Amino acid sequence: MFSRNFHDAIDRPFAKEDYDETGHYYLTDKGKRYPSITTIFKLIDPFEKTDGYEAFVTWAMNKNNIGRTEAIEWCKKYSKSSTDVGTALHKYAEDYLTTGELPQKVRPSGLEKEPYELFEVLKKWLDENLSEVNGTEFKLYSDELGLAGTVDVVAKLNDGTKVIIDFKNSRKPKTPKKCEDNHYFEQMCAYAKMWEFCTGEKIEYGIILVVSWDGKVRPFKVKLSDYESKLWNWAIKYEMLDV
Structure with a gap:
């Protein structure tokens, strides 16, 4: 079972969300407006x-x-439908990791899959593999990259490794290749760079936790520096867009 030791910077409002017809943006505490990595x-x-x-x-x-x-x-x-299940799953996980208490089960309306069932599977993995939670749903940005976003979880594994964790809900099991094709690893790399910019702490590894509707959690751990060049390519391409 993990402990909760939130980073000192957690209470600082680094950025707040903003939206327009092109996507999801963040207004930083320094007055900058940056796109989310997923918007890019x-x-x-x-x-x-x-x-x-x-x-x-x-x-x-x-x-x-x-x-x-x-x-x-x-x-x-x-x-x-898939997105709605994923949103509910994220909320259950966030509440549990933040408070350490089981979230109240809410009866979904019209969803194809019961999100709480997926949460129970995810909870088992979190309990067995995390030793400490340092932050959940933390809004971050990087002036260096010109990007912003909200990281799902920053935590320590049982072996002491600090990681970025991103939850993915999926109807079917995903492979590492599918995760790479969907840019999940660049997304985590972006969160790590933002975390470092905002807190001064470098995080070298990330884990995608794919919670599939077959009731299994598939973790894919990567070294985030392996995706840094791809991340910079995304940032440069965005600068060239007329948005």
Whole structure:
């Protein structure tokens, strides 16, 4: 079972959220406005333009025997359902890691999967593998990168290694290759750079915790410096956009 030893900087409001039609942004305590790392991914590599999205729509057409327009709407609802489950899962995990107490189970309305069932699986992994929690849902930024974001968890593993942890809810199991294709590791690298900028503490490793609907947690641990050059490429490409 882990202890809670939140970083001294946790109470400092480094940034607050801001939104517009292009995405999710943060206003920093120094008056800067930076995009979230996930907004950059969406602006530069829109999911709607990828072969994967077209395959998704085609699959929906064949599965439901419907036309393309109907399939696109079906895909939006399908994706929203997954997102809603993930949002509830994140909230359960955040409350548990912050307080150390089991969160109150809320009966979901219209969700395909019970989020609390996924939380119970995730909780088991957290209890068995974490020794200390140093922060949850911490809003960060980096002047160096010109990026901002909210890290899910900063914690220590049982062996004393401090890590960035990012939760991912998934209908199906994900492989490390799939995580890399979805830019999850660059995302964690960004959080580590932001954490270092805001707190002065360097974090070398990150773990993606994929909680899939088959009731399993698949952890993928990486050395974040391996993704730093890719992260900088994203930041540079964003600077070249007319947003």
